[in-house]
Amino acid sequence: MKKFYLTFLAIFVILFPSSVRIHGEAVSQELLHDSFITALEPHISEAIAEHKQKMKTYGAYNMNYGLYDVKIIDIEREEEGGYSFNVVLTVRTFEHAHNPPHFTETISLRVNPYGIRVTDIQLEGDDEFYRVERFYKNAISDIKQTFSLNLESYQRYNMDDLHNRLEKKQSFTQLYDYAKEIQNKYSTREDKTPPLHNVMKPMTYIKSKNGYILFKQANGVNVMYKLKKQNSNWKVVGHRTKPGKKMEKELLWYL
Structure with missing residues (x-):
């Protein structure tokens, strides 16, 4: 029922002429625009969340936004007299308190009476x-070179990737906990003082029953944990630290 209502509202907004009146006053284009994006919001947020999970980025990004960040840039009727429409909109997202990294998502949707x-x-x-x-x-790259690791055939997971999979597989809970433990052990709050820092979040690499978690400390020391899956559980079977390249402070303090 909710999906039907939202679809009906979306088409209702598209079809309404600009001369429609509410409480005796002409409805503005802004009101029509805002009503439409409100109806589309569940589909927008779902599309961004699904796309975010498919992105294979090194960093983890929140991609926050408000409805005021959504702009409709095109609406086309598929056939003259028909009630199917192709809609294109953009969403500008932010990371923390409207600060960067910013992303611009261009989303295309098909709107008709069926959904x-x-x-x-x-x-x-x-x-x-x-x-x-x-x-x-x-x-x-510096960590791999330090420990002579070839991880080309491994699947890479950042912290968000692991967290998003916690409910699907118990093994990801173990991997996430290990990564969090390594992060807490080898970095401090002082390492990330504003405005910039040089501390990465742990990166996990998995191939079948083998895995690695890589980390670089603020002073450049590289950290490598080797994992093995035994009886459906991930176990740490070894870890090493070794001096490496100290990174420049380039990351914003909240990243």
């Missing part, structure tokens, strides 16, 4: 996003 369906989503990050990705890529 609302996302047909495409494209994402573009800002300069801060690319700075974070370069930082992690360089840090991970």
